[in-house]
Amino acid sequence: MNNEKFFIFNKETCLDYQGPELKSVNHFLKVLARDKDKVFQEDGSQRKTTILFVLDEKNHDNLKAEQYSIQFSDDLSEMRVVSIDELGIIYGMLYVSEKFLGVDKFWFWNDCEPSTKTMIKITPDHFLSDVAKVRFRGWFINDEVLISKWEYKNSNTNVWEMVFEALLRCNGNMVIPGTDIENPVYKNIASEMGLWITHHHAEPLGAQMFNRVYPNENASYVENEPLFKKLWNDAIIEQQNDKVIWNIGFRGQGDRPFWIDDPTFDTDEKRGALISKIMRDQYEMIAEYERDPVCCVNLYGEITDLYKKGLLELPQGVIKIWADSGYGKMVTRRQGSHNPRIPSIPEKHDKGPHGIYYHVTFYDLQASNHLTMLPNTTAFVNDELSQAFDNDMCEFLIVNCGNIRPHLYFLDFVSQLWNKGKMNSAKFLNEYVSQYYSSYTGEMRKYMNAYFDAVIQYGNFYDERAGEQFYHFAIRNLAKQWIVSQGNESAKNVYWATGETDLKEQFDWFKNKVEGKRSIWESLFENVKALVGEASSIEQKRIHDQLLIQVQIHKNGCKALYSFTKAFEKFQTNEYLDAYLLVNDAMQEIKETMDIMEKPTYDKWQGYYDNDCLTNVSLTFYTLETVRRYLRMFGDGPTFYNWEKKYLTDTRESSVMLLTNKTKQLMDDELINGLERKSIYPN
Structure with a gap:
């Protein structure tokens, strides 16, 4: 085939960027160069070409935020990837990596390196990227106890770069970068990779926990309002140059309702009034530093109940985030034995914007999944999120993704939902097993379905299914x-x-x-x-x-x-x-x-x-x-010799008792091994 009809991507292709200096863009230009070096081990063509990434905020192609276009020069010596913003350029770079170089979005987490080539012929068709269904979409790196201690190439920083790269490859644009004390360590990495930052529902504005900074003070807003405001103000100043979706609200220390530690708030009315006041205060503080800030509030757990009762007043334009049960059902989560299952979907008269906090992994000290996949099916997840989207909950979707690796199947699925809005679950399974298990697609499709069929139904509702x-x-x-x-x-x-x-x-x-x-x-x-x-x-x-x-x-x-x-x-x-x-x-x-x-x-x-x-x-x-x-x-007991004597000692010896025992008592593992050799099993 004549190479002149194609854009040639090879080892000699120059990767270039035109636009303002940005750490994130430089980072992903290096990522693309890394991927290019993996694929092209040797040169297969003498033709010199360039892929030029252009960030032009005044672009006249009517591009939308985060969108990019690909065009080619008449002589096919240049591919131009154009966007009007930082994330659009990053997505364009990662599109080139995945579409043309064959680098999988989960290449690191699923151990799938691209195959080597001498060159790639690209048909010079104009391309315009789609606009995602959900405006703000990303992961909450929560309960991250595995990846917070594990290192890749002798560095934990490398692990977190791989987390954020995978998120961006899934077309995500937002992250809660870890939980509690570890969060600030990873926030800077995420921000420098171009992501929006938002916050844990128990850590408003991304501020430090009160008791950690003031261990000798009572964590009561009524008693210590100035100290709380100082924490919040410090957090705002520290993040004022980042892209932030400010989480406002007030829960309590240790991710539980504040009234557990402050019994003076003994009615829903008192609780709602205080939270409403705090949110107004927080919003006004942010507005002092940022014009038209993007803010959100988590209607999580007990907060959903207060909101449904009309006891919360939110600043105008704040994104209301509705949470699932922890098992994928859009109802409030179980708290101990209290399981009200209040629908986590706004009423038709409830004006937006609305968003979703969704779990593909959870930790509730009861029946959740942490080391294994969500115990509910992709068909179930599809129905729940599609219904939420139909209720105009498309402004925000944060997914609790745990430690990434055990949850790739659902992270892939949900990322396609936040891009497209609705999926065919059977088709997704077929494509997924074809992508990663091409020699055994039939078997893997069968066994993946069997996995979900085997899950234990622990509760009365369909979605109450057991993780490990x-x-x-x-x-x-x-x-x-x-x-x-x-x-x-x-x-x-x-x-x-x-x-x-x-x-x-x-x-x-x-x-x-x-x-x-x-x-x-x-x-x-x-x-x-x-x-x-x-x-x-x-x-x-x-x-x-x-x-x-x-x-x-x-x-x-x-x-x-x-x-x-x-x-x-x-x-x-x-x-x-x-x-x-x-x-x-x-x-x-x-x-x-x-x-x-x-x-x-x-x-x-x-x-x-x-x-x-x-x-x-x-x-x-x-x-x-x-x-x-x-x-x-x-x-x-107390001799710890009875079972040995009865089952492991020769009958002639066990019936003669001149000494209680002639050797030291067996430890449990030794005793068990002996009983198994004698075929002593429970009836």
């Missing part, structure tokens, strides 16, 4: 109450699931939830494991890292919780050895999860799960180990 924390928090809460009450008092921390009932019925409730799912998760695990065994090297690792590990976390958790509940049954009938062995079975399941998390398929991911302090799989193992020792006290 369901198993781990249940085991730890039940174990604590089992030991401290000797099995006689109920565990209040699981009332949200079981209701106020006795401990036996609580154990039975969890047993009934997991019993029918054990074989389903086991079968899916074996099928995916077999697929990993036959896949090629690259796809093998991707299937392992993105599906097998999540299936295994569920399989191990489900089976561990079942064995644990059966152990309690044995304990109640004084069958202590059987209970001991069943708890050991649960430990071995959890140990499998620990092992797969500790052995990455790529050296790059070494240590990624080291700071698993939220689900905390190793803590569940420790808890079960504690229960195992507790049970041995009942059945084998």
